[in-house]
Amino acid sequence: MAYKRNINKLPIIPKGAKKHNVVCNYCIVGCGYHAYTWNVGADGTTTNNIFGENLSVQQGADSDAWYSPSMWNIVKQNGKDVNIVIKPDKNCVVNSGLGSPRGARQGELNYSQSTSTQLQRLTDPLVYRYGQLQPTSWDDAIGLVADVTKAVIDDQGEDGLFVSAFDHGGAGGGYENTWGTGKLYLESMKIKNIRIHNRPAYNSEVHGTRDMGVGELNYCYEDTELADTIVSVGANSLETQTNAYLNHWVPNMRGTSMDKKKKQLPGEDHAPARMIFVDPRRTVTINSAEAEAGKENVMHLAINSGTDLALFNAWMTYIDSKGWVDKDFIKASTMDYDKMVKGNKTSLSEAAKITGLTTKQIQQSAEWIAKPKGNKRRRTCFVYEKGLIWGNDNYRTNCSLTNVAAATGNIGRPGGGCCRMGGHQEGYFRPADGFIWEGNPAKPPYVDKLLIEGKGGVHHVWACDHYKTTLNAHEFKRVYKKRTDIVKDAMNEVPHGDRKALVKAIMGAIKKGGLFSVDVDIIKADIAEAAHVILPAATSGEMNLTSMNGERRMRLTERYMDPPGQALPDCIIASKLGEAMGFSGYGWKTEEDAFMDGYHNGTGKIVTYDRLRAMGNNGVQEPVIDYKDGKLVGVKRLYADGKFDRHGKDHKKLIFKESKWRGLQAPGKEAQKKKFKYLINNGRANHVWQNAYLDRKNQFVTDRWPYPFIEMNPSDMKNIGVSEGDLVEVFNDDGSTQAMVCPTPTAKKKETFMLFAYPTGVVGNVVNDGVNEVIIPNYKQTWANIRKLANKPSGVNHVSFKSKEYKI
Amino acid sequence: MKKTGKRCQRLVDEGRRSFLRGSAASVGTIAAATILQTKKVEASNFPSNKLANVKDLKTNVPLDINYPDEDSPGVLLKLGSKVEGGVGPDGDIVAYSVLCPHKGYPLNYNDADKVFNCPGHYSVFDAEKGGLQVWGQATQNLPQFKLKISSGGDIFAEGVDELIYGRLSNVL
Numbered sequence: 001m002a003y004k005r006n007i008n009k010l011p012i013i014p015k016g017a018k019k020h021n022v023v024c025n026y027c028i029v030g031c032g033y034h035a036y037t038w039n040v041g042a043d044g045t046t047t048n049n050i051f052g053e054n055l056s057v058q059q060g061a062d063s064d065a066w067y068s069p070s071m072w073n074i075v076k077q078n079g080k081d082v083n084i085v086i087k088p089d090k091n092c093v094v095n096s097g098l099g100s101p102r103g104a105r106q107g108e109l110n111y112s113q114s115t116s117t118q119l120q121r122l123t124d125p126l127v128y129r130y131g132q133l134q135p136t137s138w139d140d141a142i143g144l145v146a147d148v149t150k151a152v153i154d155d156q157g158e159d160g161l162f163v164s165a166f167d168h169g170g171a172g173g174g175y176e177n178t179w180g181t182g183k184l185y186l187e188s189m190k191i192k193n194i195r196i197h198n199r200p201a202y203n204s205e206v207h208g209t210r211d212m213g214v215g216e217l218n219y220c221y222e223d224t225e226l227a228d229t230i231v232s233v234g235a236n237s238l239e240t241q242t243n244a245y246l247n248h249w250v251p252n253m254r255g256t257s258m259d260k261k262k263k264q265l266p267g268e269d270h271a272p273a274r275m276i277f278v279d280p281r282r283t284v285t286i287n288s289a290e291a292e293a294g295k296e297n298v299m300h301l302a303i304n305s306g307t308d309l310a311l312f313n314a315w316m317t318y319i320d321s322k323g324w325v326d327k328d329f330i331k332a333s334t335m336d337y338d339k340m341v342k343g344n345k346t347s348l349s350e351a352a353k354i355t356g357l358t359t360k361q362i363q364q365s366a367e368w369i370a371k372p373k374g375n376k377r378r379r380t381c382f383v384y385e386k387g388l389i390w391g392n393d394n395y396r397t398n399c400s401l402t403n404v405a406a407a408t409g410n411i412g413r414p415g416g417g418c419c420r421m422g423g424h425q426e427g428y429f430r431p432a433d434g435f436i437w438e439g440n441p442a443k444p445p446y447v448d449k450l451l452i453e454g455k456g457g458v459h460h461v462w463a464c465d466h467y468k469t470t471l472n473a474h475e476f477k478r479v480y481k482k483r484t485d486i487v488k489d490a491m492n493e494v495p496h497g498d499r500k501a502l503v504k505a506i507m508g509a510i511k512k513g514g515l516f517s518v519d520v521d522i523i524k525a526d527i528a529e530a531a532h533v534i535l536p537a538a539t540s541g542e543m544n545l546t547s548m549n550g551e552r553r554m555r556l557t558e559r560y561m562d563p564p565g566q567a568l569p570d571c572i573i574a575s576k577l578g579e580a581m582g583f584s585g586y587g588w589k590t591e592e593d594a595f596m597d598g599y600h601n602g603t604g605k606i607v608t609y610d611r612l613r614a615m616g617n618n619g620v621q622e623p624v625i626d627y628k629d630g631k632l633v634g635v636k637r638l639y640a641d642g643k644f645d646r647h648g649k650d651h652k653k654l655i656f657k658e659s660k661w662r663g664l665q666a667p668g669k670e671a672q673k674k675k676f677k678y679l680i681n682n683g684r685a686n687h688v689w690q691n692a693y694l695d696r697k698n699q700f701v702t703d704r705w706p707y708p709f710i711e712m713n714p715s716d717m718k719n720i721g722v723s724e725g726d727l728v729e730v731f732n733d734d735g736s737t738q739a740m741v742c743p744t745p746t747a748k749k750k751e752t753f754m755l756f757a758y759p760t761g762v763v764g765n766v767v768n769d770g771v772n773e774v775i776i777p778n779y780k781q782t783w784a785n786i787r788k789l790a791n792k793p794s795g796v797n798h799v800s801f802k803s804k805e806y807k808i
Numbered sequence: 809m810k811k812t813g814k815r816c817q818r819l820v821d822e823g824r825r826s827f828l829r830g831s832a833a834s835v836g837t838i839a840a841a842t843i844l845q846t847k848k849v850e851a852s853n854f855p856s857n858k859l860a861n862v863k864d865l866k867t868n869v870p871l872d873i874n875y876p877d878e879d880s881p882g883v884l885l886k887l888g889s890k891v892e893g894g895v896g897p898d899g900d901i902v903a904y905s906v907l908c909p910h911k912g913y914p915l916n917y918n919d920a921d922k923v924f925n926c927p928g929h930y931s932v933f934d935a936e937k938g939g940l941q942v943w944g945q946a947t948q949n950l951p952q953f954k955l956k957i958s959s960g961g962d963i964f965a966e967g968v969d970e971l972i973y974g975r976l977s978n979v980l
Contacts (some may be wrong), residue, residue, distance in 0.1 A: 001892050001938040002934075002940035004938070004948075004949060005948065006969050007970070009977040009978065010971065010976045010977075055975075056980050059912070059974035061912035061914075061973075062912065068909060068947050068971065069948065070948060098929075098945075099910075104947045105947050284943060287930070288930045700947060700948065798938070799940070800937040800940045802921050802932070802934055803942070805932070806930035806932060807920075807921070
């Protein structure tokens with residue numbers, strides 16, 4: 001049976017409950033919420049409550065006066081038990097009161113000893129002692145980390161210290177924490193062997209657009225309400241940027257943003273949006289768009305996997321040949337247009353051959369993008385995400401799409417934009433990192449590869465879990481375990497309490513190929529199985545935290561509860577470690593100190609916690625340029641003035657890029673495709689946040705997905721001899737993993753789709769180590785064979801395998 | 809083909825109307841509250857309410873019911889094949905709330921797939937799997953009414969396994 005909480009009643013929020021601004025700490029959209037807290041036993045009543053509503057009667061749809069059991073919990077606040085309800089903010093312009101199936105569970109995803117939720121949270125520093133990880137003091141744990149790290153640097157130089165660190169926002173960092181870690185590793189030290197949470201190097205996923213001068217988050221969500229056409233590339237936004245889609249795209253498809261269009265953009269024709277989806281797979285996003293906009297206004301370009309670039313270049317060629325480009329803009333604000341058009345020339349028939357589309361589909365989609373409406377330019381908003389970012393030839397494909405958006409005058413204009421949709425929120429503020437990219441050609445170190453090759457002596461891991469979220473994961477885990485076990489065995493030989501002897505033994509093991517692993521996280525990640533020291537971190541809401549969302553909207557989440565046990569904000573942990581290693585400039589007492597030291601001082605000294613707090617859940621859109629009349633002043637959309645600076649060039653022109661089709665770019669992909677039968681496309685599901693680090697202990701989620709699903713066409717299932725729910729092994733020469741079969745008639749034959757980064761089956765195990773010229777992985781173009789492991793396990797009997805699609 | 813009871817269809821129409829106003833629109837009280845009479849019920853344990861008799865049910869045709877009070881719309885459904893949690897001679901009778909536990913929009917029964925669909929934000933709940941959210945935006949599966957059948961075939965509801973949308977106490 002489906003999981004049910006059997007909660008029949010919730011405590012009512014009383015008048016006078018404390019109200020905290022909260023931005024959902026999960027996805028890029030950053031929906032506004034409020035956390036209400038009040039003492040246990042001091043509940044409101046049906047007639048006397050914070051809503052001023054009579055709660056003894058049924059509330060209507062979209063009621064602000066209702067919250068689900070998943071939004072409630074009992075947590076510690078200043079050492080006392082309090083009720084907490086974290087509910088969506090109706091007045092936040094991002095989500096207008098909508099909660100996603102991830103964010104609307106923030107309440108029950110808090111640590112609670114009263115309701116036994118998230119008891120997996122780390123409460124104390126742990127060190128490897130007596131053959132196990134044992135609790136200890138901060139001084140002991142930090143002291144050991146500092147001593148070993150210093151010894152490794154003395155022996156190998158700073159290149160012996162490897163770092164994996166978050167660099168985003170929300171639960172993936174925040175300005176305070178990226179600064180804390182950044183100051184330690186990029187300023188106090190100059191660590192080159194550093195990587196980010198989901199990829200094996202320290203790099204942007206969108207170098208292409210940046211080199212053209214175009215920052216990847218250049219629009220505002222309102223542009224998707226104003227656009228004539230929305231082009232979505234490799235993005236399944238209903239599931240992965242849920243409320244940006246529901247609150248901003250859907251009104252445009254439905255026509256409910258028409259008044260806004262007429263008011264803001266007078267003097268031109270307006271109609272509900274047309275939608276173009278570029279995705280080899282039919283998604284629930286496409287299903288819902290058809291329901292909202294009508295099938296006649298939706299084009300699904302189900303291209304051959306990895307061929308996006310050819311499609312974009314054909315669009316560019318066709319649009320140029322028709323003269324549907326913004327000539328004034330190209331002349332005033334760009335360079336290398338003619339060179340790009342010539343270099344990227346691709347005919348409709350060439351593109352049709354590569355992509356598997358018809359020439360008519362390519363031509364019609366080009367018309368929807370750029371054919372003028374009357375005598376006015378069509379407003380087209382281009383968005384893309386992991387299908388492009390983690391797909392074939394990332395750099396060039398990114399350029400090809402941005403070429404089309406720029407040539408049609410759609411960057412910096414209302415209803416336009418050429419933006420990534422995003423995964424995590426952003427929250428990057430760090431010292432200069434150019435030294436990481438030294439070399440010819442310039443590229444960052446491929447950190448995972450170096451670790452596999454035996455390089456490095458100590459590895460600091462900040463909220464990263466390579467065991468679930470990297471490529472070539474099978475091999476990585478094998479080597480990582482082996483190397484860290486060498487150090488564990490050496491530690492076992494040292495009598496208790498003798499730090500000098502311990503460090504000596506560890507260094508001896510490192511010389512034999514061992515690796516000392518330090519894991520800083522909020523939970524015990526899978527990679528922490530290998531750790532020698534684990535340091536417990538606080539997360540958003542247990543500390544004040546600032547981040548920005550996919551339209552650069554910066555806000556402050558206010559601390560609403562205590563961190564578990566001795567857990568501390570990451571920036572404070574970095575500060576402690578910096579001091580223990582003898583560096584100056586730390587000693588922060590609070591996260592606000594770190595914010596002021598980094599973001600505030602480095603961005604014109606305008607933004608403070610007090611000022612941000614006053615801006616509430618609507619915050620301010622970065623860059624913040626002023627503080628006026630008691631308000632922070634930001635920028636609604638970038639590049640409205642036609643000046644492009646993301647490449648750092650003084651001329652401030654957008655540089656069009658030649659980006660020719662060259663087949664499957666990453667090493668090993670073509671051979672893998674030839675050898676193995678099934679495409680193992682992969683990505684997210686809306687129930688699950690990131691690698692399920694919290695959801696793995698949330699029964700609502702694990703009940704729905706006990707194992708990662710693999711969507712398969714029924715004829716493929718027949719060929720393999722499997723039924724719904726059966727466990728299969730997915731395997732190739734790079735590794736193997738498992739998944740649960742989900743019959744999917746809309747899936748193309750031999751093209752499967754597997755849930756990414758799930759604890760009970762890691763797709764990264766079968767993703768080969770091929771990367772692009774700037775070390776961006778290609779997760780999407782993966783091929784493997786599939787064999788039956790077992791009939792449906794009993795833990796799957798209750799699971800539904802019916803269509804996920806909404807049917808009118 | 810979808811089949812819904814008359815009242816259920818009306819709820820769906822109401823839901824669509826509010827849906828068309830857009831998610832950003834402030835809709836306050838709509839759907840259930842405007843359609844249904846509001847009636848205060850004293851807080852108590854779950855009532856045992858007769859919903860219908862087995863004879864009243866047609867296979868795979870939802871019958872409109874209300875539980876635990878008349879302001880909480882639901883359906884009684886004879887699925888046609890035995891399911892876990894089903895009651896009746898064939899073990900196939902179930903009952904659910906039809907307010908989507910995400911935002912309270914009235915659900916629509918799809919008899920081909922035997923699922924409930926939400927016109928608000930496209931959620932899908934499986935009537936044959938205890939209301940499991942196949943896909944959707946809610947953070948809970950669909951509230952199911954606990955049923956008991958008398959020797960004469962009368963079907964009684966005697967409890968609910970999740971919080972019904974729009975009320976902070978299932979029994980108001």
